Amino acid sequence: MARLTTALFMPTLNELTGLRAILPRIDPSWCDEIVVVDGNSTDGTIDEVAKYGHRLIQQKGRGLFDAWTTGFDNTTSDIFIVFTPDGNCIPELIPTLIAKISEGYDMVCVSRYLPPAKSHDDTFISALGNRVFTKVINLLFGARYTDTLGGFRAYRRDAILAMNLHRQNEESWLHRRFPLTTTWEIGSVCRVAKLGLRTTDIPGDEPIRRGGTSKMSVVRNGTAGVMQIGADFFSSRRALERAAAKSRRAAEASSRS
Ligand SMILES: Nc1nc2c(ncn2[C@@H]2O[C@H](COP(=O)(O)OP(=O)(O)O)[C@@H](O)[C@H]2O)c(=O)[nH]1
Ligand SMILES: [Mg+2]
Numbered sequence: 001m002a003r004l005t006t007a008l009f010m011p012t013l014n015e016l017t018g019l020r021a022i023l024p025r026i027d028p029s030w031c032d033e034i035v036v037v038d039g040n041s042t043d044g045t046i047d048e049v050a051k052y053g054h055r056l057i058q059q060k061g062r063g064l065f066d067a068w069t070t071g072f073d074n075t076t077s078d079i080f081i082v083f084t085p086d087g088n089c090i091p092e093l094i095p096t097l098i099a100k101i102s103e104g105y106d107m108v109c110v111s112r113y114l115p116p117a118k119s120h121d122d123t124f125i126s127a128l129g130n131r132v133f134t135k136v137i138n139l140l141f142g143a144r145y146t147d148t149l150g151g152f153r154a155y156r157r158d159a160i161l162a163m164n165l166h167r168q169n170e171e172s173w174l175h176r177r178f179p180l181t182t183t184w185e186i187g188s189v190c191r192v193a194k195l196g197l198r199t200t201d202i203p204g205d206e207p208i209r210r211g212g213t214s215k216m217s218v219v220r221n222g223t224a225g226v227m228q229i230g231a232d233f234f235s236s237r238r239a240l241e242r243a244a245a246k247s248r249r250a251a252e253a254s255s256r257s
Helices: 016-025 045-052 063-073 091-102 124-141 157-163 165-170 173-177 185-195 218-234 237-256
Strands: 006-012 033-038 055-058 079-082 107-111 153-156 199-203
Touching (some): 006 063, 016 045, 016 091, 033 045, 033 063, 045 055, 063 079, 079 091, 079 157, 091 107, 124 185, 124 218, 153 185, 157 185, 157 237, 165 173, 185 218, 185 237
Parallel strands (some): 006 033, 006 079, 033 055
C-alpha cells in the first residue's frame, strides 16, 4: 500500500513560551505538511513560527472550532493530526500516531487515562469532567474510549469528511443558532461510533502547560459538550450521511467556481 501523507495542524493564540519549548522537538521529516493557524497573537508567536518556516495562516473567524476547520481546509494530506503546542502534548508521539493510522485506524486518540499515562495538567474539575463525559459517551454510543476530551489525535482525512466534523456548526438550525461544537473532540468520538469507524487509544501523558493561559471555559465547553452529545445521540446515521454529502457537494461546487 502507498505511504499515507500527513498534515500536522497546530492552533496558536499567544503561545510563545510553549512554542519555544515544543517547536524544536518537532522533526519536520515526520510530516508532509505543517500548518499553524493563529488567532491573531500579539506576543511574538508569529515570529517564532516563522523561524521554523512552518506555514502560518491568520485566522479570519474566531475561536477554536474555526481554527480546526481553517487548518483542515488548508491541507490535503491523508492523515490530519491535531497538536497543541502549549506543552500539553508530547511531540515524540506523532510518529506513533501516524503508524497507527497506517495500520488501518480512522481515528487514534492519545489518551491521558490509559495506563501508564496520566495527566499532570488536570484540575479536580477537569479530571471529573473527563471521567463523566467518557462514561456517558461510552454508555450512549456503545464505545470503549478512555479519553473523550483530549484533543491530541490523528484522523484519516476521509473519516473527517464522512463525519462532517469540519462543518458541524452548519448542519442544522440548532447548530447555527447555538454552536454546539467548541472543537472536534466530542463530535468525533460520537460519530466514529455511530458510523462504525475504526478507532484506538494510545497512552500518552499530558505534561503541564508551558506559559500562557488556557482559554478553555469549563462552563461554555461543558454546556456545548452536553448539547452536542444530545444532538448526536438523537440524530440518525442517515442524517449524518446526508450532511456529509451536502458538504462534499458544496466543496466540489466551490472548487469549480
Ligand atoms: N488559532 C487559535 N488558537 C487558539 C484559540 N484559542 C486557543 N488556541 C490555541 O489552542 C490550543 C489549546 O488552547 P486552550 O484554549 O489554551 O486549551 P487547553 O490548553 O486545552 O486548556 C493552544 O495551543 C492555544 O494557543 C483561538 O481562538 N484560535
Ligand atoms: Mg492545552
